[in-house]
Amino acid sequence: MSVSDKEMANSRRDTSRRFNYNLKKFYFPSVVILGSIILSLMIHGSGFKFALDFPFDISREIEGSIDVSIDWIVITFGDFFDAISDAIKVVLGKLRDLLLWTPWPIMMSLVFIIGWKIASLKIAIMSVTGLVVLAIVNLWEPTMVTVAIMIVAVFLSIIIGVPVGILAARSDSVDTGIRPVLDTMQTMPSFVYLVPGIMLFGLGNVAAIFATVLYALPPCIRLTNLGIRQVDASVVEAGRSFGSSNMQLLFKIQIPMAIPTIMAGINQTVMMALAMSTIAAMVGAGGLGIEVLRAMGQLREGEAVVAGCAIVILAVIIDRISQGYVEKQAS
Amino acid sequence: MTGKAEQVSHQIVIDNLWKVFGNNPSTALKPENLGKSRAELQSEFGQVVALRNVSFHVEKGETFVVMGLSGSGKSTLVRCLIRLIEATSGHIYVDSEDVTSLDEKALRDFRRTKVSMVFQNFGLLPHRNVMDNACYGLEIKGVSKYERYQKAQTMLDMVGLNGWESSKVSQLSGGMQQRVGLARAMAVEPEILLMDEPFSGLDPLIRRQMRSELAELQKEIRKTMVFITHDLDEAVAVGDRIAIMRDGEIIQMGTPEEIILNPVDDFVSEFTEDVSKDKVLNASSISVTPDLIWTCPSDLNKLKDHVSKVEARYVVFVNESGSYLGILMRDDIEQTGSTEELERKLGESPVSIKYSSNVKPAIARMADSETPIPVVDSDNIVLGVITQTSILTALAK
Numbered sequence: 180m181s182v183s184d185k186e187m188a189n190s191r192r193d194t195s196r197r198f199n200y201n202l203k204k205f206y207f208p209s210v211v212i213l214g215s216i217i218l219s220l221m222i223h224g225s226g227f228k229f230a231l232d233f234p235f236d237i238s239r240e241i242e243g244s245i246d247v248s249i250d251w252i253v254i255t256f257g258d259f260f261d262a263i264s265d266a267i268k269v270v271l272g273k274l275r276d277l278l279l280w281t282p283w284p285i286m287m288s289l290v291f292i293i294g295w296k297i298a299s300l301k302i303a304i305m306s307v308t309g310l311v312v313l314a315i316v317n318l319w320e321p322t323m324v325t326v327a328i329m330i331v332a333v334f335l336s337i338i339i340g341v342p343v344g345i346l347a348a349r350s351d352s353v354d355t356g357i358r359p360v361l362d363t364m365q366t367m368p369s370f371v372y373l374v375p376g377i378m379l380f381g382l383g384n385v386a387a388i389f390a391t392v393l394y395a396l397p398p399c400i401r402l403t404n405l406g407i408r409q410v411d412a413s414v415v416e417a418g419r420s421f422g423s424s425n426m427q428l429l430f431k432i433q434i435p436m437a438i439p440t441i442m443a444g445i446n447q448t449v450m451m452a453l454a455m456s457t458i459a460a461m462v463g464a465g466g467l468g469i470e471v472l473r474a475m476g477q478l479r480e481g482e483a484v485v486a487g488c489a490i491v492i493l494a495v496i497i498d499r500i501s502q503g504y505v506e507k508q509a510s
Numbered sequence: 511m512t513g514k515a516e517q518v519s520h521q522i523v524i525d526n527l528w529k530v531f532g533n534n535p536s537t538a539l540k541p542e543n544l545g546k547s548r549a550e551l552q553s554e555f556g557q558v559v560a561l562r563n564v565s566f567h568v569e570k571g572e573t574f575v576v577m578g579l580s581g582s583g584k585s586t587l588v589r590c591l592i593r594l595i596e597a598t599s600g601h602i603y604v605d606s607e608d609v610t611s612l613d614e615k616a617l618r619d620f621r622r623t624k625v626s627m628v629f630q631n632f633g634l635l636p637h638r639n640v641m642d643n644a645c646y647g648l649e650i651k652g653v654s655k656y657e658r659y660q661k662a663q664t665m666l667d668m669v670g671l672n673g674w675e676s677s678k679v680s681q682l683s684g685g686m687q688q689r690v691g692l693a694r695a696m697a698v699e700p701e702i703l704l705m706d707e708p709f710s711g712l713d714p715l716i717r718r719q720m721r722s723e724l725a726e727l728q729k730e731i732r733k734t735m736v737f738i739t740h741d742l743d744e745a746v747a748v749g750d751r752i753a754i755m756r757d758g759e760i761i762q763m764g765t766p767e768e769i770i771l772n773p774v775d776d777f778v779s780e781f782t783e784d785v786s787k788d789k790v791l792n793a794s795s796i797s798v799t800p801d802l803i804w805t806c807p808s809d810l811n812k813l814k815d816h817v818s819k820v821e822a823r824y825v826v827f828v829n830e831s832g833s834y835l836g837i838l839m840r841d842d843i844e845q846t847g848s849t850e851e852l853e854r855k856l857g858e859s860p861v862s863i864k865y866s867s868n869v870k871p872a873i874a875r876m877a878d879s880e881t882p883i884p885v886v887d888s889d890n891i892v893l894g895v896i897t898q899t900s901i902l903t904a905l906a907k
Contacts, residue, residue: 320553421621421646423618
């Protein structure tokens with residue numbers, strides 16, 4: 180009994196000591212907070228203008244200069260952007276026509292075979308089930324349009340993102356230079372990308388693809404960079420010891436060994452591109468995104484939810500098939 | 511050391527090689543700092559000396575072992591040899607060509623043709639199967655697919671991987687992965703093999719097996735080999751000569767026998783303590799000068815007089831050209847009545863052993879008989895004798 184009393188007394192003393200110590204830590208923050216409140220009240224009370232509104236404002240100048248430079252780009256490189264726009268329009272149009280022309284049983288069989296071969300039978304069955312759901316809610320056509328836009332946007336992201344990622348992996352200065360740009364691209368609200376898209380390419384699918392590429396590009400670059408940098412240094416050293424040139428190292432060792440990570444990046448790019456499809460619909464992209472927007476605009480919640488779910492189903496199908504591919508490669 | 515004539519005769523010559531890691535390596539090389547220890551240089555200038563004035567040469571077909579603990583600079587040394595790490599100063603000559611001055615293209619060619627390296631952690635390409643791994647060096651050289659598959663197949667057969675060609679390397683055990691590494695290195699038919707602790711990552715049993723297989727293989731292929739290890743047993747088993755490194759310096763260099771019998775300081779002797787000496791001792795290293803060498807034919811009485819005069823315990827008999835005839839104990843000689851009897855006794859006396867042979871059989875013989883064993887060179891000339899005392903002295907050292 181006496182022992183436990185003693186223990187209790189001890190522990191009480193410990194607690195009180197710890198508590199005293201903790202209190203001390205709060206002195207400085209509480210003084211700062213109290214001081215700030217009192218000073219704020221005093222400034223409001225005295226109506227001291229200088230401290231209430233920030234004395235300088237250069238937002239106009241900055242915004243103005245951005246406007247001017249976008250205008251300048253549009254005017255100077257107008258022909259160049261028109262050419263790109265036309266090329267993308269042609270490719271996208273043909274792709275969309277092809278997907279819509281393919282009868283649904285053929286399309287489903289193809290998805291089944293692809294899912295089965297590069298992932299697994301389970302994923303193949305699941306993918307076809309997803310497509311059936313899309314078809315029975317009468318969203319087959321917009322789905323195919325979305326897929327066409329996705330394919331073009333993701334293709335562009337890969338042919339830009341993978342080489343940039345490789346450059347960043349091979350040069351630390353490129354890596355350092357590109358990192359803040361990628362951070363900005365990923366933090367920037369996605370709506371912002373619509374504006375330069377419209378300015379450069381006008382309303383329509385091309386502006387939508389431009390915005391989608393800008394939004395979906397960073398993970399592709401980042402993971403390509405990471406994948407190549409993560410390649411086991413001892414394997415690279417062994418490759419070097421046999422007299423590999425830099426290009427041989429890159430194509431025979433570094434890229435093949437980075438493929439799982441690069442594929443994970445591409446998978447992320449696809450997912451982000453799909454996430455962008457509703458926003459891209461605002462500048463005239465067709466497909467499931469415009470269905471969601473239209474339904475929302477007309478307050479037809481049911482339709483909006485169904486179209487929204489269709490995007491999710493499409494995303495899950497693409498994600499599972501590509502993940503299955505990565506896992507199969509890794510094992 | 512740097513004489514041109516000398517470079518020609520050796521396959522590899524390392525000449526005053528330094529490697530200093532840090533932001534200003536040249537400080538460590540300044541004349542006023544040469545006397546400073548590695549620790550001093552590190553604390554004063556923040557420069558880490560990995561190799562300090564290393565010089566040695568390797569003959570064609572020789573297995574040269576560099577031994578040291580981790581951090582002794584041995585791995586840096588072997589990497590400097592093919593410039594996976596650039597040396598701070600000094601020269602490396604391979605077939606009298608200065609490797610340190612090769613430009614990028616010449617260096618690539620040098621790596622593709624002259625040397626191959628086997629790595630401690632294998633360095634295999636996980637996305638390729640065994641065959642395509644073994645082919646890598648040939649593929650880099652631009653050898654046609656058919657030819658490189660043929661060559662690689664020969665090497666895979668040689669290391670005992672027949673039938674595994676299309677397996678993924680990740681499915682192989684460590685020992686087998688290293689066989690792939692070895693096949694890959696040999697497939698390019700290099701003149702020089704660099705082995706960076708090739709067996710250190712393997713189980714002790716597999717390690718010993720691989721080591722003896724390599725020794726067998728080396729007898730066949732006779733490549734110049736630079737072998738890095740931290741294990742003296744391994745060094746003794748594979749090495750023709752051994753260099754022991756500590757803190758980036760070579761502190762002793764010599765044949766396994768020299769190092770084990772005459773460790774240069776406590777550091778080396780601590781290493782050598784655990785190695786059983788009979789492994790490295792050869793007959794000549796434990797032989798002593800005989801009590802008396804007698805040239806035949808000659809007068810028996812004169813012999814008896816001389817034996818008692820010098821108090822010889824035994825006599826080694828040789829002919830006029832110095833070739834070994836026989837050995838007799840003093841009692842035997844004193845009981846001999848005639849020259850014919852002496853000749854008969856000489857015919858029955860113990861056979862000699864070669865100077866280069868291992869001492870183990872000699873030790874076994876000495877256990878059965880007191881008569882010393884004569885040691886002869888390849889022309890049967892007597893060099894010395896092994897006695898019970900000489901064996902015990904050598905083992906106790």
